[in-house]
Amino acid sequence: MNNLLKTAAAVALVCLGTVASAQKYHGIVDKTVAIVGNEMISISDVEAQVQSMRAQGMASERCQILEGMMQSKLFLAQARVDSLVVNQDQVIAQLDQYSAQTLTMVGGEDNLSQYFGNKPLYKLRQEWRSQIEEQTLVQQEQQEIAKNIPPLTPHDVKQYLDTADVSSLPVVPIKYQMSQICVYPDREAAAIAVKERLLSIRERIINGERFATLARLYSEDPGSARKGGELGMASKSIFWPAFSDAAMSLKPGTISQIVETPDGFHIIEVLEKKGDMFNARHILIKPSYTQEDQDKAFKRLDSLRTAIQDSTITFELAARFYSEDPATRTNGGQMADPNTGSAYFEIDQLKPQDYAAIQGLEVGQISEPIASLDNEGRDGNLVYKIVRLDKIVPAHTATFETDYTELLGMVQNIKTNEAIDKFLDEKIASSYIIIDPLYKDCEFSRTGWSKKIRND
Numbered sequence: 001m002n003n004l005l006k007t008a009a010a011v012a013l014v015c016l017g018t019v020a021s022a023q024k025y026h027g028i029v030d031k032t033v034a035i036v037g038n039e040m041i042s043i044s045d046v047e048a049q050v051q052s053m054r055a056q057g058m059a060s061e062r063c064q065i066l067e068g069m070m071q072s073k074l075f076l077a078q079a080r081v082d083s084l085v086v087n088q089d090q091v092i093a094q095l096d097q098y099s100a101q102t103l104t105m106v107g108g109e110d111n112l113s114q115y116f117g118n119k120p121l122y123k124l125r126q127e128w129r130s131q132i133e134e135q136t137l138v139q140q141e142q143q144e145i146a147k148n149i150p151p152l153t154p155h156d157v158k159q160y161l162d163t164a165d166v167s168s169l170p171v172v173p174i175k176y177q178m179s180q181i182c183v184y185p186d187r188e189a190a191a192i193a194v195k196e197r198l199l200s201i202r203e204r205i206i207n208g209e210r211f212a213t214l215a216r217l218y219s220e221d222p223g224s225a226r227k228g229g230e231l232g233m234a235s236k237s238i239f240w241p242a243f244s245d246a247a248m249s250l251k252p253g254t255i256s257q258i259v260e261t262p263d264g265f266h267i268i269e270v271l272e273k274k275g276d277m278f279n280a281r282h283i284l285i286k287p288s289y290t291q292e293d294q295d296k297a298f299k300r301l302d303s304l305r306t307a308i309q310d311s312t313i314t315f316e317l318a319a320r321f322y323s324e325d326p327a328t329r330t331n332g333g334q335m336a337d338p339n340t341g342s343a344y345f346e347i348d349q350l351k352p353q354d355y356a357a358i359q360g361l362e363v364g365q366i367s368e369p370i371a372s373l374d375n376e377g378r379d380g381n382l383v384y385k386i387v388r389l390d391k392i393v394p395a396h397t398a399t400f401e402t403d404y405t406e407l408l409g410m411v412q413n414i415k416t417n418e419a420i421d422k423f424l425d426e427k428i429a430s431s432y433i434i435i436d437p438l439y440k441d442c443e444f445s446r447t448g449w450s451k452k453i454r455n456d
Helices: 003-013 043-055 062-081 088-106 109-115 121-147 154-163 187-206 211-218 241-249 291-309 315-322 352-358 404-430
Strands: 032-036 039-042 175-183 259-261 264-274 277-285 370-373 382-393 433-435
Touching (some): 032 062, 039 062, 062 433, 088 109, 088 121, 109 121, 121 404, 175 352, 187 211, 187 264, 187 277, 211 277, 241 264, 291 382, 352 382
Antiparallel strands (some): 032 039, 032 433, 259 264
């Protein structure tokens, strides 16, 4: 998405909860400060955006916020002319997610009502739903404008390169292509050890010791351990399903059996439940492994490394037969970014252990065995591996020959920006717009807005 779309979307999406009431802002009673077509914007609307953006540590300049809101109204008006419709299933999914996050943030429905001026949850959900629908229409209209841009060709990219200042071209950072052979430690034995430890802790709690005290001593969740394992009132949707299912099935004050999630193993005590929310304590312990586990894995990997270097077996065959990582062994060990699917990694996309392993290697060389992390769970699970450095693409200014895809995206953004600029300038000039003189000193990014300020 281009910068203009990002700005408009950011302003529109920052805060779904608007507290609209007749109150004073800097000594001025709440009133309508802008009319864009049939849409009105009040001081309270602008101030709600200001407060929300400040709470998130974002810039909150009122003139910029008002301009972003007015731009959104123009997109919304055109979306209605174009008879665009929203997918209600997606709206409901977004509404549920936002409601759960907001309830968790404020600590439950009672606090939510107080936070939003004593409005009940059902009323807030009605407002949020309406705003999500509008925001979705705005985004769809922006996409419609982008769709009307003729498909770009290599000639368009070449033409851009011929006229662009070299300093404006993107610099492509250094990238690495790698393959790996992975061996996992004995997870079953480690899991049994963790479960035995948690069973012992659970028995101590049942026999009278305080859950909170033992959580501080033993839990490996640093965020909650210092609070005695307490998580705070939160929606069940923000936890792993196995965790929330176990917690919701407990009566307050009872201790769960051992619960396994991608984070590790837990025991849980529920303190309070309200609807789909609960407050619980937990003790998390993750499987740990011994030096013997590492020595055994390293010996196996070192043998494979030697066999590959002696040409007894190729790296690809060794990966297919001996690697325990299902995501890479079928590809002969070739690694891919799980987020993008790309076989090329920038430095900040690599795990620190993997990056350290390839430092000093030449293309085609294989690292010594290392301990690293996979992509499972929040932090990843321990895995032992050897890594082959397959290719290095040095940092360079983007060129047509080597970086066509990146340049095509850049030119597409430029064309989209131009189309959006044209749309907004035409709509500002032709639409019925009135802006209150309260904002006469604003330096809007588009000069057309200033012509719409009412002269009193």
